[in-house]
Every structure is written in structure tokens, then in C-alpha cells.
Amino acid sequence: MTYPVNTQSLAVEGLGISYGKRAIITNLSTAPFAPGSVSALVGPNAAGKTTLLRGLAGLLRAQGAVRLGKTELLSLSSPEYSGIVGYMPQSLPQRVALTVYEAMLTALKTSRRAGSATDIRRTAMATLERLGIADLAMRGLDELSGGQRQLASLAQAIARAPAVLLLDEPTSALDLAHQHRVMGTVRQIAHERGTICIVVLHDIALACRWCERVVVLSKGAIAADGTPEAAVTPQMLATVYGVDARVERCSRGFVQVMVDATL
Numbered sequence: 001m002t003y004p005v006n007t008q009s010l011a012v013e014g015l016g017i018s019y020g021k022r023a024i025i026t027n028l029s030t031a032p033f034a035p036g037s038v039s040a041l042v043g044p045n046a047a048g049k050t051t052l053l054r055g056l057a058g059l060l061r062a063q064g065a066v067r068l069g070k071t072e073l074l075s076l077s078s079p080e081y082s083g084i085v086g087y088m089p090q091s092l093p094q095r096v097a098l099t100v101y102e103a104m105l106t107a108l109k110t111s112r113r114a115g116s117a118t119d120i121r122r123t124a125m126a127t128l129e130r131l132g133i134a135d136l137a138m139r140g141l142d143e144l145s146g147g148q149r150q151l152a153s154l155a156q157a158i159a160r161a162p163a164v165l166l167l168d169e170p171t172s173a174l175d176l177a178h179q180h181r182v183m184g185t186v187r188q189i190a191h192e193r194g195t196i197c198i199v200v201l202h203d204i205a206l207a208c209r210w211c212e213r214v215v216v217l218s219k220g221a222i223a224a225d226g227t228p229e230a231a232v233t234p235q236m237l238a239t240v241y242g243v244d245a246r247v248e249r250c251s252r253g254f255v256q257v258m259v260d261a262t263l
């Protein structure tokens with residue numbers, strides 16, 4: 001199965017999201033997210049990361065504009081929206097009576113790029129292989145460990161090949177090797193398909209290792225946004241996270257954070 005390559009940027013302008021009368025995100029605008037890029041969305045607990053991601057995924061009512069190229073996403077119907085924007089939630093359903101392979105077929109059949117039955121089967125297995133979980137194909141989703149379920153859910157999101165892929169803490173249940181394998185795979189997919197990937201992460205070192213852009217959200221507003229070097233600074237870590245930390249580069253040039261104390 002070949003994938004059309006996305007060449008359009010994602011623009012977010014004047015975004016507002018509330019739960020009832022409680023505004024969580026107010027008038028939020030960002031620099032455009034480029035096709036083929038991986039951006040980390042980081043920030044303290046309750047900063048509004050999941051709310052922002054769900055708003056961008058069309059799952060919460062939002063004011064403002066979210067545009068992919070010239071397409072205004074917020075005015076699309078939900079099947080149209082989910083064909084363009086893929087979303088992997090932070091918490092996954094516990095009781096699903098499907099095997100991993102059946103869940104992959106279901107995800108692919110409802111995707112815009114479904115293709116023939118042979119294509120769907122091939123894509124399902126190729127995606128599971130890519131994430132190193134082909135051996136789980138015939139296992140029930142409700143029999144998997146937390147980390148295995150997270151990988152199976154990620155496989156479904158990736159297989160649908162959306163133009164925009166929004167991942168809410170996709171590595172939170174994974175061991176060290178799987179965290180890096182997943183982030184490496186997300187980056188490869190972004191480069192191959194032109195996918196715009198936005199990934200909520202709590203691990204700032206992981207964000208700086210794999211993402212070209214780090215967007216820091218604090219109290220529903222953007223506190224920093226740029227390359228890892230530009231966004232992750234001792235000053236940002238003090239004001240946003242309340243920690244006294246050093247930011248240094250390792251011998252390979254990646255940003256490392258060492259926390260000396262909480263403030």
C-alpha cells in the first residue's frame with residue numbers, strides 16, 4: 001500500500017476550548033506545524049495538553065481555526081475529520097473483545113485509505129511488524145499487558161495513515177527500549193509520509209531526543225515553543241515546572257535535563 005505524502009502545514013489560530021463554563025485553552029495560536037515534522041507537547045499535569053489534543057482531533061467543541069493547508073478542519077463532519085486527523089488517547093479501553101489483528105482490520109476498513117482486502121491485510125501485518133508486535137496479532141486485546149495494549153493502539157493509529165497524527169502519551173506504559181523504538185518509528189513515518197505528528201510526552205529527555213520542536217503548555221497557554229535548545233531552558237523549567245534544573249548537551253548533542261531541586 002502506498003501513501004499519499006502530505007505537503008500541507010497545520011495552522012492553529014485563536015483556539016478556545018472549555019468544559020462547560022470553565023475555559024481551559026483561551027485564544028491559543030501557534031506557529032504552523034510543518035508536514036513531516038514531529039513536535040512534542042509537554043507541560044505540567046493539568047496544563048491542558050490532552051484538552052488541546054482532543055480539540056485538535058475534533059473531539060471537543062473548539063472556537064478559532066484549525067487549518068490543514070486551506071481546509072478548515074473545525075467545520076468538517078466527524079468522519080471527514082477522523083479521516084484526516086488520527087488520535088491515540090491517553091487511556092485505552094480495557095474490555096474489547098477483538099484480537100489485535102481484528103482491531104487493525106477494523107481501524108483500516110474505516111480509514112480513508114482502506115484499499116483492497118489484500119492491501120488491508122498486508123498493511124495490518126506490516127504495521128504490527130514495524131512496531132515489533134506481529135507475534136501478538138492473534139492475541140485478544142483484553143489479554144495484553146498495559147505496554148502491549150499501548151503498542152497495539154499505536155499500530156491502529158499509524159496504519160490509518162492520517163495526515164495529522166496526535167498521540168497522547170504513547171510511551172507512558174513502555175520500557176526504555178520500546179519508548180525509543182516507538183519515537184523512532186513515529187519520526188520515520190513523519191518523514192516517509194509527510195505526516196504532522198504532535199506527541200504529548202512527560203519525559204523531556206525523550207522529547208528532546210526525537211522531536212525537532214518542543215511546545216510547552218502551561219495553564220492552557222504556550223510558555224515556550226521552538227527547537228529543544230530554544231524551548232527547554234533552566235528558566236522555563238523553573239517558571240513552568242517549579243524545578244531548579246541544569247540543561248546540558250550530551251556528547252552526541254542531545255539536550256539533557258538534570259533536576260537539582262524542586263522550588
Ligand SMILES: Nc1ncnc2c1ncn2[C@@H]1O[C@H](COP(=O)(O)OP(=O)(O)OP(=O)(O)O)[C@@H](O)[C@H]1O
Nearest residue numbers: 019022024043044045046047048049050051052090
Ligand atoms: N472532562 C472534563 N470535564 C471538566 N474538566 C476537565 C475534563 N477533562 C479535563 N478537565 C480539566 O481540564 C484541565 C486540563 O486537563 P488536561 O487533561 O487537558 O491536562 P493535561 O495537561 O493533559 O494533564 P496530565 O499531564 O495530568 O495528563 C484540568 O484542570 C482538568 O481537571
